[in-house]
Amino acid sequence: MGIIDINKVTYEYIRRDEDGNVEGITTAVNGVSLNVKAGEFIAILGHNGSGKSTLAKHINALLVPEEGSVIVDGMDTADEDKTLSIRQTAGMVFQNPDNQIIGQIVEEDVGFGPENMGVPTKEIWERVEESLRTVGMYEYRKKSPNKLSGGQKQRVSIASVIAMHPKCIVFDEPTAMLDPKGRREVIRAARALNDVENITIILITHYMEEAIYADRIFVMEEGSVVMQGTPETVFSQVDMLKSYRLDVPEVTELAWELKKAGVPIKFPILTREELKEELIRLGKR
Numbered sequence: 001m002g003i004i005d006i007n008k009v010t011y012e013y014i015r016r017d018e019d020g021n022v023e024g025i026t027t028a029v030n031g032v033s034l035n036v037k038a039g040e041f042i043a044i045l046g047h048n049g050s051g052k053s054t055l056a057k058h059i060n061a062l063l064v065p066e067e068g069s070v071i072v073d074g075m076d077t078a079d080e081d082k083t084l085s086i087r088q089t090a091g092m093v094f095q096n097p098d099n100q101i102i103g104q105i106v107e108e109d110v111g112f113g114p115e116n117m118g119v120p121t122k123e124i125w126e127r128v129e130e131s132l133r134t135v136g137m138y139e140y141r142k143k144s145p146n147k148l149s150g151g152q153k154q155r156v157s158i159a160s161v162i163a164m165h166p167k168c169i170v171f172d173e174p175t176a177m178l179d180p181k182g183r184r185e186v187i188r189a190a191r192a193l194n195d196v197e198n199i200t201i202i203l204i205t206h207y208m209e210e211a212i213y214a215d216r217i218f219v220m221e222e223g224s225v226v227m228q229g230t231p232e233t234v235f236s237q238v239d240m241l242k243s244y245r246l247d248v249p250e251v252t253e254l255a256w257e258l259k260k261a262g263v264p265i266k267f268p269i270l271t272r273e274e275l276k277e278e279l280i281r282l283g284k285r
């Protein structure tokens with residue numbers, strides 16, 4: 001069994017008027033099954049409104065499925081006795097760092113989670129230090145979060161999640177509000193957590209470049225998983241992705257254009273480095 005077992009989950013939002021009459025129903029997640037193994041790095045892609053956030057909220061029991069089940073490290077999210085354990089096992093990082101940081105000082109913010117879990121004081125400080133070092137924010141520990149850049153704030157949010165020692169972290173568009181530098185910092189931190197700490201990562205993003213590091217990609221559209229596979233498999237299907245209003249990484253698009261123009265270029269190409277090597281190879285022929 002995987003660390004996350006999402007089994008035929010359906011979730012509907014029901015809109016009601018003031019009298020409680022049903023005005024409309026949105027099926028945000030429609031029969032989704034998705035299994036994640038411990039230590040995997042998963043990316044979930046999809047246009048706005050495709051159901052990514054609704055699915056993500058099921059992983060740490062912010063939402064409970066109407067149909068189907070979600071099992072996190074052996075715990076059923078429908079079991080209310082398990083909610084706290086589930087939230088410690090599967091942490092979440094959201095889009096807006098300003099909504100996640102509550103402390104006046106960086107180290108205080110990172111300490112809140114372990115403190116609420118009843119971790120002994122000495123260990124709280126050890127966890128705060130270790131978490132801030134992991135995301136490269138230790139030297140900012142005495143600063144006010146207000147003084148930090150967006151990328152730095154988001155790294156503090158990540159440290160606050162890591163301090164609870166989760167096995168899995170769900171990132172819901174963590175870079176959407178950041179500049180390119182902040183985006184790189186956050187993605188680097190997420191990749192390091194996976195590579196070094198072996199934390200399972202689920203990254204929801206609409207930046208295709210961020211998904212190339214994933215072991216597997218899932219594409220959502222209208223509440224369903226419509227594509228899945230390795231980055232190579234998914235990004236090879238340029239036309240299909242476009243039909244779901246998604247792009248491919250820029251270098252992949254360029255290689256695709258060249259291939260369509262008759263250039264015998266390898267496909268897909270996901271990174272600049274690969275594109276460079278391939279162009280050098282073609283130039284030497």
Ligand SMILES: Nc1ncnc2c1ncn2[C@@H]1O[C@H](COP(=O)(O)OP(=O)(O)O)[C@@H](O)[C@H]1O
Nearest residue numbers: 013026028046047048049050051052053054055
């Ligand atoms: N709290 C809510 N109440 C009603 N409808 C919602 C709510 N949250 C999301 N939806 C609707 O559910 C669908 C999926 O939304 P969401 O899960 O946020 O998608 P994504 O994260 O992929 O943009 C959309 O049609 C959205 O409008």
Ligand SMILES: [Mg+2]
Nearest residue numbers: 052053054173
């Ligand atoms: Mg969303």
